[in-house]
Amino acid sequence: MSTAWVTLATNDGYAIGALVLAHSLRQSGTQHALHILYTDGVSPALRAQLTSVFTASTLVNVLDSRDIANLALIGRPDLGVTFTKLHAYRLTQYTKAVFLDADTLVVQNADELFERPSFAAAPDIGWPDFFNSGVFVFTPSEQTYHELVELATSQGSFDGGDQGLLNQYYSNWRELDAAHRLPFIYNVTSGAIYSYAAALKKAGKDIKIVHFLGSAKPWQKGAAHAHVGTHWAQWQSTFDSNVAQTLPQNLNPA
Amino acid sequence: MSTAWVTLATNDGYAIGALVLAHSLRQSGTQHALHILYTDGVSPALRAQLTSVFTASTLVNVLDSRDIANLALIGRPDLGVTFTKLHAYRLTQYTKAVFLDADTLVVQNADELFERPSFAAAPDIGWPDFFNSGVFVFTPSEQTYHELVELATSQGSFDGGDQGLLNQYYSNWRELDAAHRLPFIYNVTSGAIYSYAAALKKAGKDIKIVHFLGSAKPWQKGAAHAHVGTHWAQWQSTFDSNVAQTLPQNLNPA
Ligand SMILES: O=c1ccn([C@@H]2O[C@H](COP(=O)(O)OP(=O)(O)O)[C@@H](O)[C@H]2O)c(=O)[nH]1
Numbered sequence A, B: 001m002s003t004a005w006v007t008l009a010t011n012d013g014y015a016i017g018a019l020v021l022a023h024s025l026r027q028s029g030t031q032h033a034l035h036i037l038y039t040d041g042v043s044p045a046l047r048a049q050l051t052s053v054f055t056a057s058t059l060v061n062v063l064d065s066r067d068i069a070n071l072a073l074i075g076r077p078d079l080g081v082t083f084t085k086l087h088a089y090r091l092t093q094y095t096k097a098v099f100l101d102a103d104t105l106v107v108q109n110a111d112e113l114f115e116r117p118s119f120a121a122a123p124d125i126g127w128p129d130f131f132n133s134g135v136f137v138f139t140p141s142e143q144t145y146h147e148l149v150e151l152a153t154s155q156g157s158f159d160g161g162d163q164g165l166l167n168q169y170y171s172n173w174r175e176l177d178a179a180h181r182l183p184f185i186y187n188v189t190s191g192a193i194y195s196y197a198a199a200l201k202k203a204g205k206d207i208k209i210v211h212f213l214g215s216a217k218p219w220q221k222g223a224a225h226a227h228v229g230t231h232w233a234q235w236q237s238t239f240d241s242n243v244a245q246t247l248p249q250n251l252n253p254a
């Protein structure tokens, strides 16, 4: 069984996120490969870092005109990044994979995710009948990839992004066995809800993956954010210890 | 099979909420009885309204010294209201019941909730591995009541309220079959999460029960709130058409 964590970066900001994520995965002692999907929006200096830190890398094209299915996407620039995430399904060298957004951080070993059935994801705190697509367990498959592209072109995505599209595709997710619904500790996104504080106190030590969802990302210098301070600081410290010194000075956000 | 919707009011504000809720339930064409639990914190004028609008009512005591189990709660005033909600479990004249917070509004018939297995509740958007205790399907039982009181006195509640206590008691809820996890449309609480807007557009027409969770309640005149405008207006209009003219003038928040 060949397995990998998969992430994606289409520009230098997300590439920095992906590097921090990769280091956090290594620090967690993961037994699985780390695979990065990147586009030519990532600058050469950062591509070199990505290919050295990740186990494997794939340069993907946002709109690949050699792919008939992709052609239909032309004229839908809003689906560009969505489509790029879908490339993860083409990594059929792996029998099981876990996609992680580049704005996630692994704070404790989470290798047991690979024992989950495919498809599995955690609820989205905006509307918990939908899953959040920042962390998901999946089985790479060309057929699924084509069905997803087909769905994107025929119906579009209800939120304009990959989360809406994947929720339309796996529309029965809410009704599946509990094994398919990842505990929230695998994709902790902080909401401004008062019940969050008490839950965080009770379940905080169990958190395995933090997700810096939203417009403020930890690689943006001085970003005002609504995330848990210790999580944000943990990202910064992983960045400072492992990534900062490897970046060209103009790319260093710190 | 005898069934009822159950709610609770310990003061005049929540009693007004309960009246609006009861009218919304009648407007939905429900086939089930409406049962109100109230304490002597509700003024006589509102008690009269409650007993005339609800099918049945029970005056409950926050700290009932005749109940040995309750005695242990003395010295834990923070558990007072929690304990009062637990009284719902003593309504053993019903074989199945659905508890609704007094700050909920039924916007479409939801009688099918009584076909759900007990216990059933919807995820809390603060931490979706826990359920929100504003809407739950349960089977009244003196034994469960005593076990809950026992748990309250021995361990307390991790959030100081009924939600923490019930989540400790039903700690395997997350692992239960999907039937025990109510769809979010039965307890829609609005979060300030950007994915909420797209989901609301997609699933909004399916919403059955709205929950005005948080410190701003619709019976508080001019309250600044983060709820969906149309939901807040729907509460106001139910209040204006059915409740306003029945209240003594000093209690009318409009
Ligand atoms: O311009 C972009 C936007 C997104 N992404 C990738 O797509 C994921 C999802 O986007 P984001 O995390 O910004 O969305 P959010 O989690 O905030 O909804 C990112 O983590 C990246 O892996 C990217 O590479 N470039």
Ligand SMILES: O=c1ccn([C@@H]2O[C@H](COP(=O)(O)OP(=O)(O)O)[C@@H](O)[C@H]2O)c(=O)[nH]1
Residues within 6 Å of the ligand: B007, B008, B009, B010, B011, B014, B081, B085, B100, B101, B102, B103, B104, B134, B212, B213, B214, B215
């Ligand atoms: O002072 C109070 C507080 C609460 N409640 C009852 O307990 C429920 C839960 O409290 P609330 O709705 O204020 O909590 P939230 O949903 O905002 O967490 C209310 O809806 C009422 O039914 C009450 O009667 N009096």
Ligand SMILES: [Mn+2]
Residues within 6 Å of the ligand: A101, A102, A103, A104, A134, A211, A212, A213, A214
């Ligand atoms: Mn993300």
Ligand SMILES: [Mn+2]
Residues within 6 Å of the ligand: B101, B102, B103, B104, B134, B211, B212, B213, B214
């Ligand atoms: Mn409430």
